[in-house]
Amino acid sequence: MYFSFLNSNISSMNFSLKFLSTSILNRFLATGIQTMKNVLKPPNIRGVVVLNKDTIKKSIDIPCLSIKKESLNSILNIIKQYFLKIEKFKPVQPASEENIDIYMSPEVIRDWSSFPEEIQSALEKLQITKDNFRIVKDFELKYDNFTADDLLKAILPVEKEGMSSFTKVGHIVHVNLREHLLPFKNVIGEILFDKISGCQSVVNKVNIIDNTYRNFSMEVLKGIDNMLTTVKENHCSFKFDFSQVYWNSRLCTEHERIVNMLNKNDVLFDVFAGVGPFSVPIAKKKCFVYANDLNPESYKWLEFNAKSNKISKEYFKSFNKDGKDFIKNEIKEFLPSHIKNDQNIFITMNLPAMAVEFLTHFEGLFQYNELPDFKNPPHIYVYCFVKGDNYLELAKNVVLNSFTCDISQNIVDIFKVRTVSSLKEMMRVTIKLDKDILIGTCRKRKLEAILNSDNKISCLSDDNGQKQEKS
Ligand SMILES: C[S@@+](CC[C@H](N)C(=O)[O-])C[C@H]1O[C@@H](n2cnc3c(N)ncnc32)[C@H](O)[C@@H]1O
Incomplete structure (x- = not known):
């Protein structure tokens, strides 16, 4: 559930200040009647930093x-x-x-x-x-x-009112106040506490999300200091301590998209699983899930959420490892049998600031004879952030540059997940993992192609990883 002071959303219900409202006004304009559009808005309270409700x-x-x-x-x-x-x-x-x-x-x-x-x-x-x-x-x-939107719009500085956002996670409403809004933090806390249904706590993110586990430091602006909360997403419930783990309600739709892409008996390796928003609903569909997170607190809640959503152990295995080790050990151990069974295999890598750095660990993960032949290649969904209008091209290049071999033929989809901030886009790139990547022959191929370029010889690998030479 997320909101912006100019553009808000209540669980799947959006309510918006930016497109302030709208149905009545539009209808009105359509009938050509002169509007009195501010008549229902709050009185002049611009700039108040102490909320005296009786005077409003x-x-x-x-x-x-x-x-x-x-x-x-x-x-x-x-x-x-x-x-x-x-x-x-x-x-x-x-x-x-x-x-x-x-x-x-x-x-x-x-x-x-x-x-x-x-x-x-x-x-x-x-x-x-x-x-x-x-x-x-x-x-x-x-x-x-008056609604929270109306009140905040009436109070906050006109030109800057929309520069912050708020999100509801269980009983917690959290805001991310930029410096210019800090004088209003108590007023904002009080209004959101009063107006957002089910809110028991309003917190401000104190630091930016730059730590390993992607969690925030919080300052409680109003309400109880209890960050242990439960949210529902994709027919599962997730319990966690919001101050200790990563949770982003804005990813709800993306989680749902991925959940819908997998069917019973498919396989998921979730390299940066958090508390399980991909892994738990997918395991609930009777897919075979291997879920990993480095944060011990995320891992604890990941396990808890699998149990509380009654996921059978047959379908769910959890790990508390660095992504690199998870790829090099667990993916390496469990992938071949699922390939042998000809199952659809997916690998999610949602750590957008740095997931691409882990892609190289798939190159040469196996010796040639460790991997069965396969027709049904595993697919990686790797997330990244890019800045710029040409986000498709940028995302493609970020992924291409993360491999030592040329995998341009393996990128099968590039999808804009959401706009994070002005010009910063969260992207999902789908990579078809072929045997050439997994046994590392693509590396040799690229190297040899470079070495031989003077002799106009290019080297190719066939499906079995056997080298062929063409002149
Ligand atoms: C952006 S969150 C995504 C969580 C979840 N998949 C989601 O969609 O909400 C990234 C997760 O990666 C975990 N993480 C960070 N660095 C890691 C690493 N090197 N290896 C494994 N997990 C890591 C963090 O603890 C965090 O839970």
């Missing part, structure tokens, strides 16, 4: 239709679009034994004539006319009626 109020006039209770069902579909939709407020309220009041958005409706003609005539057919319409004066909008 605003008096507005609200259009209202009073109708007989029995007419409600017939007119609901006609006027639903004009309802006053604000926090902690019901647009349809009983007025007396027989009557109900329907409150409409003053952003859209100012008087009876604000209704488009076809709406007026549809209402009039049901004996609802101008006489049923009135303006309720001096209705008080309070702190409770």
Whole structure:
């Protein structure tokens, strides 16, 4: 679950300040009626660093239709679009034994004539006319009626309000406040704590994510100091200490994409598994999963999550090793039997800042006779960050340059996973691992090709790794 102060998302529900809102305004513009678009926004609170909730109020006039209770069902579909939709407020309220009041958005409706003609005539057919319409004066909008988006937009410096983001992980809402927003940290903490459903703790990331285990130092801005939390993703639950391990809700869709690519009986080697967002749901599909993470805390929760999601040991093995050792030992040990069984084999390498550096360990991982022949090559999904408009080309080059042999024929897909920040893209590159790479003949081939280039001789390897010479 993630949000930006200009562009937010609540679990799969997005709510956005950037494209502030929208349906009512758009409808309004479409009907050509003049808008009063800020009428439902908070009063002037720009720059406040101490939140005095009682003083955040605003008096507005609200259009209202009073109708007989029995007419409600017939007119609901006609006027639903004009309802006053604000926090902690019901647009349809009983007025007396027989009557109900329907409150409409003053952003859209100012008087009876604000209704488009076809709406007026549809209402009039049901004996609802101008006489049923009135303006309720001096209705008080309070702190409770404003959304977190509205309040933060009203408070934070205009030109910089969108330069930060917040994410919900279980009961924790975490923000990443740049320096210019630090004076507002308590206000931000309080608003998010009050407004984000299920939030028990608001934390600010203190350092940038540059340590080995990709976790953050946190400062609790509001709420309890308990970073042990549980989240649901891809029909599995994941428990972990958010201050000790890596978890990023923004990767939820990517995790789902990979989970959907594997089918029962396939094989996954997850080199940088974290607490298991690829490995656990994939093992749940009865795939054979080998999951590894160097962080002892991640490994602990990886094992816990496999158990709590009732993954059978038959399908799940976990390791607490450096990625290099995992490739050189576990992948080397377990890959051949799965190749022999002709299973679909996938290797995920999600450590985007440096995963490509581990690719070279696949080159020459096996002696020629250690590996059976295979038709169904394993595929690596390696993630990387690149900066620039030509991100496909950049990602391809990052991967190509990580091998000592030429593997341009082995790159079968390049996919933009998400934009991390302006111009920084997270990419997934798919590499088809052929025998030539795994037994290292591709290296020799490249070397020999260079050595022989003067004699116009190029060396090729056939499927069995046997060298052929062409002149
Ligand atoms: C970006 S996280 C990805 C976690 C998980 N796969 C996901 O998609 O959320 C990278 C993980 O790699 C682990 N890690 C960092 N360096 C490592 C290494 N040299 N070997 C193995 N794991 C490592 C970190 O502990 C972290 O859990």
